[in-house]
Amino acid sequence: MPQDIRAPFSATTTAEELARLAMERPELGAQIAAHPNAYGALLDWLERYGDADARSAVALRRTPPPPLPVAAAATARREPGRRRPPARRRGWAIGAVAAGAVLLLVAGAAVAWTLLRPAGSGTPTAAAERALAAVQAGDARALFGALAPSEMAGLGDVLENALQIESEGDSYERMVAALADHTEVTFADLEFAEQEIAPGVVRVTAVGGSVSIDGDPARVADALRAFAEPLDRATAASWGSDSSAIEDSMVSARAALTADLGGTLPLTLDLGPDGGDRIVPPLSMVAVDEGGWYISPVLTLADLWIRQSLVLAIGPGPDALAERDRVLGDWVPEPRASASPDAALDAALKGLGAWMMSGDSLSWAETLPLPERRLVAIYGDAVMGMLRTGNTTMGSQVSLTFDPVRAPSVDRDGAAYLRVEDLGWTWTDTYGQRTYRIQGECLEDVGWGGRVCLSDGWAGAELLALDDPAIVAVPVDGGWQVSALRTVAHAVARALPGYAEAASDGDLSELWGTK
Known part of the structure; x- marks a missing residue:
């Protein structure tokens, strides 16, 4: 039986503070479980990943009280002037935490990640x-x-x-x-x-x-x-x-x-x-x-x-660091959100094209969510400089233009998932001009007439859910922006069950299989 499980927290310790302590101070799991502001998802986490004392405290917390004896119950109902205690006003905290909770498992541990999130340093x-x-x-x-x-x-x-x-x-x-x-x-x-x-x-x-x-x-x-x-x-x-x-x-x-x-x-x-x-x-x-x-x-x-x-x-030396400091961007613009997910994809593609033609990192960055916006705004100019230095086709004649995209979307779990039905673009460099088109899982070289689809003859595409790709847009400032990080995460998450199926017997050869 755990000892002193009701100490040392005060009654005002918030749910988000308890979540942070659960991650940073696992030895306090039992005390956290006993706290009245420990919400259901946090108790679930402690029950699964806490130590023996924490699990016992969760079990004790979830054990229903014995029924009130009949006589005592009657007395409680009849006692003059007795008022029913007010319900604890914890619903706002529980709702906010539950709405933002994401379970992360890494190295045999799970992290309760919420919109209230662990406090920064x-x-x-x-x-x-x-x-x-x-x-x-x-x-x-x-x-x-x-x-x-x-x-x-x-x-x-x-x-x-x-x-x-x-x-x-x-x-x-x-x-x-x-x-x-x-x-x-x-x-x-x-x-x-x-x-x-x-x-x-x-x-x-x-x-x-x-x-x-x-x-x-x-x-x-x-x-x-x-x-x-x-x-x-x-x-x-x-x-x-x-x-x-x-x-x-x-x-x-x-x-x-x-x-x-x-x-x-x-x-x-x-x-x-x-x-x-x-x-x-x-x-x-x-x-x-x-x-x-x-x-x-x-x-x-x-x-x-x-x-x-x-x-x-x-070459090694201070000149390399001086050049790094010279080429990096020194500010991150405010976001420019679009009215719809497909408009957000259009905006991001136009920004990419402008960056490829003129090195305009900021115009592209402002069409992207915060992680990608910081990346492009700070490092975009440096990357473009390297591309132009190391690639003879990236001269002043290079251009990348996109046709209007057709990509219906489905909203789910606070994000929009776009299926690209038709996306065309034209690439021009010192060697000439090429036009390409993406339709679903298929890529077509319009000029050469070649067309390839991921699922053509490759069983692994279906197994890894690559035959139905989606681009993820996220809400930003009342509008939408396309997230490369969320798109990759979504694709990997969809691919992992198929990979797990193939890996179950230690034989991944079916990923290379043909239909």
Whole structure:
């Protein structure tokens, strides 16, 4: 039986604060379950993922009180002047949390993500420290609490479906847990420097300290190969390799990985100031202000990619960093929403065309939701500069124009899903002009007369639900904008059940199958 389950919270602790504490302080699960503001979805989460005390507290909370004895009940009804206690006014909080709740399962844990969301950190550096502390502790719940809420929306189905995939009797959830159990990451004496990229967007870079990575090479190799082997086997089989050769290659690959890890682990990296002279990128993250500071995975990856590309193109040294700071955008425009989902798709495509022709990142960015808008506004000019530098066809003659799109939509779960019935575009470069058309799952090269459909002869397209693609638009400022992140998340979420079906026996060869 849990002890002191009704302490130490006050009666005014809010539902959103309880949700945040459940993620950041799992040892308080029992006390959280006993709190009167613990709503149903939070109790469900504690019942499934809390410790033994938390589960006992949930069971106690959900045990109905014994019936009132008849005499006592009569007395209660007859007592002069007795008033019925007012109902607790918690409906608004429960409704808001339930409306925004998304269940995220990562590394064997679930995160109750709500529109009220975990509170952000007070500074960009604090957000980086929070994320790294979660990595070091192997605490996926705390890690997700440190990531930008705008970028995490829509990932619930993807993560939940992915980690429940079974391959030869072992789930991806258990595989992730095994990898975490056999790998140790330690950060020591970290010091950080902040650099503002745009208002509300700050680069946080480690300028001192170290990171160490250790683990048993054989066990880490086993955990990594558990993910890769089903796909490797299917690929080898599609090339015509026999079962004996495939098995030999799997054994060799695992042995080679074990040897490589044995020569690498333990690994310690000193984290000094980034002078642009390192081929290996620094420990750097991009934090964003969304009512508190969070780490943006999208901007962090883009920032590191730009840095690495410039270091390789210009050469290691401060010139690469100076060029990075020169080419990045320094502000994020306000959104320009469209009246309907199909109009939002038209606007985004026209913005893309303008960016391809003139490098106008901001006009494109304002047609996109916040995560994509930040990405294009800050990094769009840099990407276009690289494209034009490294591609002789991207000269002044390049143009990309789109015909009006025909894409009816279906509204569901607060988003709109567009099925492209007809979309044409024309690409012009130094080599000439080409016109293409998309109709559903089919792509046609109008000039050459070629047409290909995903489901033509490929059984995997139907299995992975690729034969019925959809573009996702989300509500923004009373209108609509098309979200690339939500579109990809939706496609992956739809594909995962088919992938899980194929992976159940460890044989993914049917993904390459023909009709």
